[in-house]
Amino acid sequence: MKTIKLNDNNDIPALGFGTWQLSGQTCIDSVETALETGYRQIDTAEMYENQKEIGQAIKKSGLNRQEIFITSKVWFTNLSYKEVIKACDKTIQELQTDYVDLYLIHWPNPEIPLKETLQAMKELKDKGQIKSIGVSNFTINHLKEALETGIKISNNQVEFHPSLNQKELKKFCDQNQIILTAYSPIAQGQDLDLKQIQEISDKYNRSASQIILNWLISKNIVAIPRSQNPYHIKDNFKTLEFDLEKDDIEKIDSLNQNNRLINPSFADFNN
Numbered sequence: 001m002k003t004i005k006l007n008d009n010n011d012i013p014a015l016g017f018g019t020w021q022l023s024g025q026t027c028i029d030s031v032e033t034a035l036e037t038g039y040r041q042i043d044t045a046e047m048y049e050n051q052k053e054i055g056q057a058i059k060k061s062g063l064n065r066q067e068i069f070i071t072s073k074v075w076f077t078n079l080s081y082k083e084v085i086k087a088c089d090k091t092i093q094e095l096q097t098d099y100v101d102l103y104l105i106h107w108p109n110p111e112i113p114l115k116e117t118l119q120a121m122k123e124l125k126d127k128g129q130i131k132s133i134g135v136s137n138f139t140i141n142h143l144k145e146a147l148e149t150g151i152k153i154s155n156n157q158v159e160f161h162p163s164l165n166q167k168e169l170k171k172f173c174d175q176n177q178i179i180l181t182a183y184s185p186i187a188q189g190q191d192l193d194l195k196q197i198q199e200i201s202d203k204y205n206r207s208a209s210q211i212i213l214n215w216l217i218s219k220n221i222v223a224i225p226r227s228q229n230p231y232h233i234k235d236n237f238k239t240l241e242f243d244l245e246k247d248d249i250e251k252i253d254s255l256n257q258n259n260r261l262i263n264p265s266f267a268d269f270n271n
């Protein structure tokens, strides 16, 4: 499994498995299939309410805990010092583990001082309950505020796909050694039908999904596609088997339409 080095020296698998909206037995089965297929990063969150099922699937897989990278997130209403510690304890318990590899602030919350939240996360890291600290849905301004606290942020998980390629944010993250993770990496299926993606898919004889995931990973971006279909889970995993040519990467770079799919009322993207 290809990994990407984080700024705290931990390695994150470049291809992970998304689990938003997977619940119950479907979640258990899908995570089991993903682990059997070879995925070694599972992305979850307290908000997904599926951490128990993920813990069960990991246990069933028979893999050692150290072989799997788990990302989880604390919900944006739980960002006070006390709530972060409590949420992380619950996450660890539900996942039946001792630690989370990467713990993210799910969404920024201007009502709770970022320094307080990050201080709690730093203490969790010092205690070994989390291995790396990150954020999600942070804009450049949010990241600047985080950097001012002096607490190291290793990852920013944001919506990123061909029709929403966040060039400025990517540049800022590169300049500050923050690795991006692309959520909704295939735009929940929408970008699979783009004409140029279809053409490149035909040229390489690879699925449209593999082309997009490969494009992301070629930019040192972690991709976490979600699927409950075993065929798609396996198909997406094959994305690591080939390389895209520079010209084709540039063609996909030109497909941006600022097509943002996830924009809840509490989002703060205009910051």
Ligand SMILES: NC(=O)c1ccc[n+]([C@@H]2O[C@H](COP(=O)([O-])OP(=O)(O)OC[C@H]3O[C@@H](n4cnc5c(N)ncnc54)[C@H](OP(=O)(O)O)[C@@H]3O)[C@@H](O)[C@H]2O)c1
Residues within 6 Å of the ligand: 017, 018, 019, 020, 021, 043, 044, 106, 136, 137, 157, 158, 182, 183, 184, 185, 186, 187, 188, 189, 192, 207, 209, 210, 224, 225, 226, 227, 228, 229, 232, 233, 235, 236, 262
């Ligand atoms: N931090 C955040 O705020 C945030 C927000 C959104 C998502 N996320 C994370 O990112 C993960 C991925 O994002 P997402 O779930 O929004 O969307 P996504 O991964 O872009 O797309 C998922 C959809 O694509 C389909 N699909 C997957 N592989 C396919 C393939 N090879 N061919 C055709 N269709 C395929 C799936 O259907 P089938 O099940 O039928 O395959 C599903 O309907 C989430 O699960 C979650 O872990 C994080």
